[in-house]
Amino acid sequence: MASELMAQDHSPTQIPQDSIDGDYLIKLYRQMVLMRRFEEEAAKAYTERKIGGFLHLYIGQEAVGTGVINACDPNDYIMTSYRVHAQYLARGGTARAGMAELFGKQTGCAKGRGGSMHFFSKEKNFLGGWGIVGQHVPIAAGCAFASKYRNDGRVTVCFVGDGAVSIGAFHEGMCLAALWRLPVVFVVENNQYAMGTPLSRTMVTEDASVRALGYPMARATVEGTDVVEVHQAAKHAIDRARNESLPMLLEFKTYRYRGHSMADPGKYRTKDEVAEWKKKDPVLVAKARIERDFPEQTSQFETIKQEVEAEIQDAVKFADESPHPDPKDVGLYTYTGGPFA
Ligand SMILES: Cc1ncc(C[n+]2csc(CCOP(=O)(O)OP(=O)(O)O)c2C)c(N)n1
Ligand SMILES: [Mg+2]
Numbered sequence: 001m002a003s004e005l006m007a008q009d010h011s012p013t014q015i016p017q018d019s020i021d022g023d024y025l026i027k028l029y030r031q032m033v034l035m036r037r038f039e040e041e042a043a044k045a046y047t048e049r050k051i052g053g054f055l056h057l058y059i060g061q062e063a064v065g066t067g068v069i070n071a072c073d074p075n076d077y078i079m080t081s082y083r084v085h086a087q088y089l090a091r092g093g094t095a096r097a098g099m100a101e102l103f104g105k106q107t108g109c110a111k112g113r114g115g116s117m118h119f120f121s122k123e124k125n126f127l128g129g130w131g132i133v134g135q136h137v138p139i140a141a142g143c144a145f146a147s148k149y150r151n152d153g154r155v156t157v158c159f160v161g162d163g164a165v166s167i168g169a170f171h172e173g174m175c176l177a178a179l180w181r182l183p184v185v186f187v188v189e190n191n192q193y194a195m196g197t198p199l200s201r202t203m204v205t206e207d208a209s210v211r212a213l214g215y216p217m218a219r220a221t222v223e224g225t226d227v228v229e230v231h232q233a234a235k236h237a238i239d240r241a242r243n244e245s246l247p248m249l250l251e252f253k254t255y256r257y258r259g260h261s262m263a264d265p266g267k268y269r270t271k272d273e274v275a276e277w278k279k280k281d282p283v284l285v286a287k288a289r290i291e292r293d294f295p296e297q298t299s300q301f302e303t304i305k306q307e308v309e310a311e312i313q314d315a316v317k318f319a320d321e322s323p324h325p326d327p328k329d330v331g332l333y334t335y336t337g338g339p340f341a
Contacts, residue, residue, distance in 0.1 A: 022294030035086035058086040060257035063282035067230025080159035082117035095315035105322035134164035137173030144184035163194025177247040178215035196268040212249040224252030225280040
């Protein structure tokens with residue numbers, strides 16, 4: 001099996017171009033608007049000290065989470081880093097449960113115990129929310145191993161940042177995924193920086209997908225600001241993982257508009273660089289596509305704006321009014337105080 005893999009051509013995969021219909025694209029657009037407004041409101045709440053700890057925003061990267069997660073089946077597992085809020089919404093998590101989690105409330109998706117970095121939903125097969133860079137890659141491989149062992153037809157999708165691709169755990173997970181032909185898709189969100197460190201200071205090439213070559217594993221690098229292109233690539237990789245039980249690495253070129261977290265003013269990059277990327281704002285790119293390809297859908301823009309605004313204001317109110325977890329329950333959901341005790 002190994003020699004068969006070694007003999008394959010490992011140049012980047014040409015992604016087949018599927019068509020996408022107007023109803024579907026407007027759904028993806030709506031999700032991105034929701035993510036954007038959710039996080040703008042979270043940033044405001046953070047400055048009002050309603051949110052403790054760190055807050056890492058996904059603003060600018062929405063096309064990646066939206067395109068990839070919508071290409072999955074609801075049964076597929078999703079795992080991601082601390083930049084987690086928008087992906088939870090793409091998975092069908094509610095703005096209420098997300099905002100309440102940020103506020104540390106009992107009604108949050110992790111019952112207020114996870115906070116910003118550790119959103120989790122067993123029902124939605126959304127397996128976190130991980131803070132240590134690359135740590136979840138071997139866990140994703142293990143998850144895909146379980147699916148293969150049980151023959152349950154599920155795919156695991158594991159999001160990492162560009163900062164993870166030189167981390168040991170990333171390579172351990174990739175190695176086993178290739179060796180055991182696991183149904184897993186590794187999504188590298190190359191937003192150009194790991195905290196303040198540009199990729200050029202940690203890798204000899206701008207093409208992070210070459211990390212797949214060592215195992216070897218199929219790979220592609222795709223424009224991450226266009227939700228349609230992201231969706232097509234993800235669909236290809238997920239179908240292949242499901243039907244042929246083979247892993248793939250997808251790199252998406254993207255950009256975060258804010259600093260690494262709310263604590264970072266982002267002084268290591270120029271205003272011009274940020275402005276250049278904002279010309280490819282994923283929300284605007286999707287909007288332009290709809291205007292060009294599906295003009296009959298444009299009448300929905302205003303409704304979406306109003307609906308999303310109401311949903312976000314409702315979520316903030318809900319989070320504000322929800323109770324904190326009861327201190328007497330502090331031991332719940334731990335090995336000593338929970339069902340495992
Ligand atoms: C193993 C490990 N080393 C260092 C850190 C500190 N740290 C937190 S985020 C981060 C940068 C990660 O960048 P990237 O993977 O590109 O993700 P992004 O923040 O751009 O989404 C670092 C070094 C950590 N959390 N884990
Ligand atoms: Mg990064």
